[in-house]
Amino acid sequence: MPKDKFFKVIANKEHPGEKLVPTHCSYCGMQCGMNLRVDTGTNKIIGVEPRYDWPVTLGKMCPKGVTAYQQTNHDDRLMKPLIRNDRSLRGTKEGFREATWEEAYDLIVRKFQEMQQSYGRDSLSVFSGVSMTNEKCYLTGKFARVGLQTRYIDYNGRFCMSSAAAGFLRTFGIDRGSTIPWTDLHETDCLFIAGSNTAECHPTSMFRIWEVQNRGGYLIVADPRETPIARRADVHLDLRPGTDLALANCMVHLLIKGGYTDERFVAEHTNGYEELAELVKEFTPEYTSEITGVAPEKLIRAAEIYGKAPNAVVMFARGIEQQHKGSDNVSAYTNMCLVTGKIGRPKAGVATFTGQGNGQGGREHGQKADALPGYRKITNPKHVEDVSKVWGIKPEEMPQPGVSAYEMFGLMKEKTIRGLYLLCSNPAVSAPNLNEVRSALMSLDFMVCSDIFLSESAEYADVVLPSTTWSEDEGTVTNLEGRIIKINKAQEPIGESKPDWLMQVELAERLGRGQYFRHLTSARAINDEFRLASKGGYADYYGATWEKIEEQQGVFWPCKDDADKGTPHMFLDKKFYHPDTKAKLCALPYRPPAEEPCDDYPLRLTTGRVVYHYLSGNQTRRIPFLHAMCPEPFVEVHPETAGKYGIEHEEIVKLATRRGTANFKVKMTEAIRPDTVFVPYHFGHDESVNLLTIAALDPMSRMPEFKVCAVQIHKTVHANKKQQSQSEAVIR
């Protein structure tokens, strides 16, 4: 890869008695390069050293990355399998005993077989995650379909990337999260960033983003909050949560009106322009301002800048995607690139900030309810045939499509699903409408959870299996650029922990399905099979060997064969992946959030991350530095709103929605809309904001609407006092 202007040759600090293992961070889709410091005497990971020569991040790390290594030998690590001996204590940390792997496997196999004999194969389910390698994600899909022979598998990407995936598939016919490498970002002339708190969620993108402004380029940010990136934006579109579709349609309206469209590009490379132009006519700045709350002048200025920019990149994240119209938001913002022809060349295009470490790769290789490796569809007979051949099964043995992550909890409650194998995910914190989800977990006949720590979800399990951290195994992940990279093993697994792929191979053997798994004796062996299974699919990894990844500092998919160096820039030939090679401009009528504020629930609740925590916080809440920086959740309230309710800074208030209540400490700030409150979602038990969120699902992506619902805010001090005086009155 060519080196960019930020690259400097820097030798690493050498520490005597140590070696450095080059790898990547365990957390978000940036997958920052890092070196783990390993004591050569004890062979334990003891620290971190920047990886200056990693071309994307050049040694930079956020505070999560700097302290990521502290997970590996953490005191809270699960060292042995746990078996629950008291089912009445489910939902708590209590009631477990340590067990041997044989005992745990025996119990799992007996229970799984009993359930499947009594209630059918589909009575079992698999709920997985994408903070694990491609090899593990691939094998988990195979394990569900071939090992357990169940249709019910889905994953936490459904709470993360599924709207981006569905939107891109509709627009382009392919879903690669970024059409350009990240090393192009600082060279573009305008960044239009919607629904991304980049400074906190993908901090190591920030030096490239600031550089656009340092060069005289523009930064436009659409966010209900004045986040650290919005604070420095040239235009901050401070919209109401859940109104992105109107904003995106307005941008296209103004781009057409201002004459910024590329007519030739539109005619030759897209379909649907007439319909789109007709639909967006209505979205004048004034009309859009009524819906979004953004001043018309700001909308006009934003469209003018984007329209005039020689090169521009549209970027977005969960802010627009975690809505019940998330897929529409993705396609609608992508329309901006297509009508102006600002795509299919370097320094211009569209990108989503992938939330989880392997959010890109993990969604491509068959963990989704309806997907098979290589982004194939389980509903397409040809695709089923291709994958069945690699797996050595008959096509008719391939299970039917399942249902999406949140919908699986519904099936648990109605006892269609009776058993759950949960790995690499913590839905008891991260799923929406948690009262429902937690009661669904309670209704299971038998649950297995594999994790590195005893997560909130593990508290519902009958068997807990200790898995390895990212640093105790190897494999590939695909970062937010679509670049396949290599995670290297830095130490042996702690205690009796095992990588998830090994558990699945060993369980398959005991379930009588060993013939399909026993040749998979290493992550590398799985990689060989997985590349073959992806061959010919949209996400073709066949040519992305570990050697090539090493040699080229990553390989961008598609990479079809040995000679193929990969595809850093998508659509350079202006050919999209629909059969007629044209991209689809989507005319998408605006619809409001599933739950709008009303007299009873007058405010909008939105949720998100803080820089110190990752996802459900199961990892980061245990790291002393990160915990010290942000030990508890809070609710951001505008002073104007606080004044209305008589609320003070740092006071504990109760938030209530139609689904649940929770108490939070007030963080008063002018950096939020007065009609909106914000709570970070990284916390468990009573501190989970997902007790309040709504599970309105996007019809295409099945993404829940985490980002907006209607909420009440109550003083608790006042309520307590009142209660107290009432009880005093009774005593008297």
Added chain:
Amino acid sequence: MKQHLYIEMDNCIGCRSCLAACTQCGGHDERNRNYVYDVNPLVNRQTIPLMCLHCVNPACARSCPAQAIQVTPEGAVLSALVEKCIGCQNCTIACPYGIPKFDHEQNLMYKCDLCYDRTKDGIPPMCASVCPTNTLQWLTEDELKQKQEQHQLGHWTASRMPFDPLEGETNVKISLPGILQGKQKLF
């Protein structure tokens, strides 16, 4: 080749990665020695890092009755020497920026040493290595000169420039907020 820690205040996002990284420098006993402040937390998200500026004639060392605070040939002002520090805390009072920290158990001052075991070999200090925003940078004198030319309106602190808001010369250079003022836009 002399290199400088250079601070571009505008870029700070308050991630405190510099604090986390500070604990990871081999010589730092896993205790951070730098600070990040929320400028006006009830109003907006503006934050600024506060790092030791490594004064050329440091008040902390000047105030030390025991000559416990050494200055390296490169200009790094080190933590107090264990064998010399008498725990009087003169340095914590003398420093105009409030940098030196005091360990009451050890009766010992500790502070940023510019990751001396790294920087003496030309390796950037941990804070500037990891800073995701380039708020903290490790620059050669040539690169520093370019920065000074670029940011005509961002006043420079502590650098013997005509508009010095602070007294004395420091080895760490700061561009005050305003790097985008007067910036010629591309279009």
